[in-house]
Amino acid sequence: xxxxxxxxxxxxxxxxxxxxxxxxxxxxxxxxxxxxxxxxxxxxxxxxxxxxxxxxxxxxxxxxxxxxxxxxxxxxxxxxxxxxxxxxxxxxxxxxxxxxxxxxxxxxxxxxxxxxxxxxxxxxxxxxxxxxxxxxxxxxxxxxxxxxxxxxxxxxxxxxxxxxxxxxxxxxxxxxxxxxxxxxxxxxxxxxxxxxxxxxxxxxxxxxxxxxxx
Amino acid sequence: xxxxxxxxxxxxxxxxxxxxxxxxxxxxxxxxxxxxxxxxxxxxxxxxxxxxxxxxxxxxxxxxxxxxxxxxxxxxxxxxxxxxxxxxxxxxxxxxxxxxxxxxxxxxxxxxxxxxxxxxxxxxxxxxxxxxxxxxxxxxxxxxxxxxxxxxxxxxxxxxxxxxxxxxxxxxxxxxxxxxxxxxxxxxxxxxxxxxxxxxxxxxxxxxxxxxxx
Numbered sequence: 001x002x003x004x005x006x007x008x009x010x011x012x013x014x015x016x017x018x019x020x021x022x023x024x025x026x027x028x029x030x031x032x033x034x035x036x037x038x039x040x041x042x043x044x045x046x047x048x049x050x051x052x053x054x055x056x057x058x059x060x061x062x063x064x065x066x067x068x069x070x071x072x073x074x075x076x077x078x079x080x081x082x083x084x085x086x087x088x089x090x091x092x093x094x095x096x097x098x099x100x101x102x103x104x105x106x107x108x109x110x111x112x113x114x115x116x117x118x119x120x121x122x123x124x125x126x127x128x129x130x131x132x133x134x135x136x137x138x139x140x141x142x143x144x145x146x147x148x149x150x151x152x153x154x155x156x157x158x159x160x161x162x163x164x165x166x167x168x169x170x171x172x173x174x175x176x177x178x179x180x181x182x183x184x185x186x187x188x189x190x191x192x193x194x195x196x197x198x199x200x201x202x203x204x205x206x207x208x209x210x211x212x213x214x
Numbered sequence: 215x216x217x218x219x220x221x222x223x224x225x226x227x228x229x230x231x232x233x234x235x236x237x238x239x240x241x242x243x244x245x246x247x248x249x250x251x252x253x254x255x256x257x258x259x260x261x262x263x264x265x266x267x268x269x270x271x272x273x274x275x276x277x278x279x280x281x282x283x284x285x286x287x288x289x290x291x292x293x294x295x296x297x298x299x300x301x302x303x304x305x306x307x308x309x310x311x312x313x314x315x316x317x318x319x320x321x322x323x324x325x326x327x328x329x330x331x332x333x334x335x336x337x338x339x340x341x342x343x344x345x346x347x348x349x350x351x352x353x354x355x356x357x358x359x360x361x362x363x364x365x366x367x368x369x370x371x372x373x374x375x376x377x378x379x380x381x382x383x384x385x386x387x388x389x390x391x392x393x394x395x396x397x398x399x400x401x402x403x404x405x406x407x408x409x410x411x412x413x414x415x416x417x418x419x420x421x422x423x424x425x426x427x428x
Contacts, residue, residue: 007265009223012306051221051304055295079293079308081269090265092226094293 010090014059015046015131017077017138018069018098020105021155025120026142026171028135029100029107030127031066034114037087038128044135045116046093059096067116068108073099073154075145077138085130097138099154146172149191153212159195161207162186224304228273229260229345231291231352232283232312234319235369239334240356240385242349243314243321244341245280248328251301252342258349259330260307269308277312281330282322287313287368289359291352299344311352313368360386363405367426373409375421376400 018029030042045066049058056074064070077095085091107116119125121139124132145151152168166182186192193213198206232243244256259280263272270288278284291309299305321330333339335353338346359365366382380396400406407427412420 007262009225010263010265011223012226048221049224049295049306051224052297054297055293055306076292078290079269081263081308083266083268092263092269094295 008090010092011086011088012049012055013046013091013093014049014055014062014096015044015093015134016059016063016074016096016098017044017135018063018067018072018100019138019142019155020100020102020118021168021171022102022105022118022120024167024171025122026139026174027118027120028124029067029069030117030119030125032115032117033128040114041128042119042125043128044095044131046095055094056096059094063098068106069098069100069104072101072104077134077141080130080134082130093134095134095138097141099151101155102157142172149186149189153191159197159209159211161199161201161209163207165210222304224306225300225302226263226269227260227305227307228263228269228276228310229258229307229348230273230277230288230310230312231258231349232277232281232286232314233352233356233369234314234316234332235382235385236316236319236332236334238381238385239336240353240388241332241334242338243281243283244331244333244339246329246331247342254328255342256333256339257342258309258345260309270310273308273310282320283312283314283318286315286318291348291355294344294348296344307348309348309352311355313365315369316371356386363400363403367405373411373423373425375413375423377421379424 020027029045031045033039033041033043045063046059047062049055053061055076059074060070074096077097079092079094081092083090105118124135127135142151146169152165155168156164162183165186166177166179169182170177191213192210195209195211197209199209200206234241243259245259247253247255247257259277260273261276263269267275269290273288274284288310291311293306293308295306297304319332338349341349356365360383366379369382370378376397379400380391380393383396384391405427406424409423409425411423413423414420
């Protein structure tokens with residue numbers, strides 16, 4: 001039963017769970033579907049693979065076509081294969097997660113998307129297909145990946161305050177973090193340095209700006 | 215370009231990198247291919263997905279058909295999609311890694327495999343397709359996963375000595391580990407308990423047997 005040429009091949013797609021932090025919220029990028037099935041429903045950006053591209057090339061192309069967002073960090077999450085996950089025909093999808101820093105959040109909807117928008121993870125609309133399950137899987141992976149300091153650095157600007165970094169951790173973990181312990185831990189890693197400049201924000205004291213040591 | 219029904223669908227397969235520890239070696243399960251392409255070459259167990267099964271069902275079925283091994287821990291590794299990775303047609307494969315304890319290593323070759331055998335990771339024969347790349351990816355993941363104590367427990371019997379556990383760590387990491395530090399760390403985790411029995415092995419002092427605390 002190993003050589004199953006007699007069977008029709010499944011269709012293959014990619015989908016992407018693009019995360020960003022806006023204010024205090026972890027947010028996810030969704031598109032509103034312009035075509036059936038699930039026309040008008042919100043869904044993850046994604047689509048069918050072309051014959052000459054890899055899955056990673058496919059997911060980057062789809063994200064750019066449907067939302068205008070490109071050149072962001074991406075990693076493969078999981079391949080989802082329940083036989084009935086798409087009403088049209090069998091579709092196997094490889095999902096990626098992307099980390100979008102504040103200067104790349106701007107959206108230009110196009111292609112098969114009627115609209116594209118950032119949604120707070122805690123207030124997602126009903127999603128097409130098994131996309132709610134994919135989002136939950138991606139969120140769990142993101143929490144794991146936060147143990148690698150590079151993850152939070154990918155969700156702030158190149159130059160950032162320690163409060164920016166703390167906000168990213170709090171948004172992903174969904175809990176408040178003690179400021180003093182957080183600073184001690186981050187500075188103890190020896191991965192970032194002060195730029196020498198400060199940023200004034202509202203009525204607060206100017207905050208020291210940092211960058212990742214190359 | 216997102217709805218590509220006009221394109222032929224790729225074929226979809228699964229492959230599995232099954233790891234075990236034999237004596238002091240991390241070993242990988244290979245099959246010798248009975249059919250072209252790469253007839254006679256060694257390869258990972260795997261094959262084409264059936265219409266009614268998930269990827270995980272497919273990989274468990276293929277492993278059992280080709281090697282007789284079943285009911286072992288498996289986790290999805292990565293989906294590989296280089297357009298030219300198979301000379302027959304486009305084939306996208308989702309790879310899994312499996313952890314095989316000593317009492318499940320016995321092989322019965324069958325199905326599309328001419329032969330199945332365990333190979334030390336440091337002495338693999340040339341492999342078909344991109345399987346050498348898949349094995350390297352799996353090995354890197356296994357090293358990461360060793361941080362979770364459950365990983366090593368899955369590569370020993372239900373009842374084991376601390377030396378068994380140390381041997382698994384050393385085989386995966388490829389380095390000698392200090393015995394005293396290792397014991398201190400493992401016992402400090404509070405995850406295992408003594409069974410009360412001991413095992414005599416050669417001329418050594420009888421070693422205390424342990425089990426994972428439920």
